[in-house]
Amino acid sequence: MAEPNAGLAPRGRFPQVRIRPTATIAPGAYATVALASLAALTAIVLSGAAVRLSGSGLGCPDWPKCYGGVVAPLETHAVIEYGNRVASALVGVVALAAAVLAWRRRPFRRDLALLAVLPVLGVVGQAVLGGFTVRHHLAPGFVMAHYSLSMVILVAAVALAWRARHEPGARPRARDHVAVWAVRALIPLGALAIFAGTAASAAGPHAGGAGTGDVISRLDFKGERTLDWVIGQHGRAGTVLGVAALAVLVLLHRRAATPALRRALTVLVSLIGLQGAVGLLQYELALPAELVWIHVSVASLAWVALLWAVAVAGRLEAARPA
Helix, strand or coil: CCCCCCCCCCCCCCCCCCCCCCCCECHHHHHHHHHHHHHHHHHHHHHHHHHHHCCCCCCCCCCCCECCECCCCCCHHHHHHHHHHHHHHHHHHHHHHHHHHHHHECCCCHHHHHHHHHHHHHHHHHHHHHHHHHHCCCCHHHHHHHHHHHHHHHHHHHHHHHHHCCCCCCCCCECCHHHHHHHHCHHHHHHHHHHHHHHHHHHCCCCCCCCCCCCCCCCCCCHHHHHHHHHHHHHHHHHHHHHHHHHHHHHHHHCCCCHHHHHHHHHHHHHHHHHHHHHHHHHHCCCCHHHHHHHHHHHHHHHHHHHHHHHHHCCECCCCCC
16 A cells, blocks of 8 residues: 655655756857848848839838738738838847847857847837838938948848857958958948938939829939939949959959958959949939849848958957067
């Protein structure tokens, strides 16, 4: 006959409970997550451009709901605009996953954990800025800020994806100061070309509205000459960037830079060349929406390529005292 207290812990003691360790993620797997976050944050830029260029910027005239409901009505522009909102939410989930997993990465790295938070904050900021953009009927300043913030978010996303690939101290410091600073000098030129591009878009015919009822303001500080003037400035900035990138590539070959850095600059120069060709073609064809979308897409990819090239160039070795 079994005793009444059989299987129970002795009086005054508690039964031992085994707690499973919290799941962690290995460095290689986390590098893949960070790269997926970068891809998602780049793709949503292309999706947002498609919304504007399809005339669906005001497909949902209110925010965060669409025509007062949680689901968009079955109307083309509303579905496109609301679909971009849903896609943005999914991208936010991917960025949030990268941020959470950064704290579960083993070995833990504080730099990755802090970097991973920035894209999440950027996505939240984009959602708020997107709401203001809709409420202000796609005012040029809000539209330009919306795209510019996307480029800033990509800076953090590229930094996270790159640093997740390498452990601290694994890569030797760069010694060629001329080559590294030449690559870094392309960043402000690229930023200027992109900013001029946003201004050209804000002054162009694709304001984001679909019908006559969508009253949308455009940049017109020079009257009817605004679009041509802004396009001219954008073209000059892009030309300077392209010539400078090509010169840096030649410099890297002459200074025997690493193959990885030369490949990164080759990709960048190729994208800038493609960007210029598309830009000229769309101007000659009176800015068709499809070519403008390709132009914006290549610009975003070129920005990512430029940031990646700066990362490949590496950090400089500390100067030694004389």
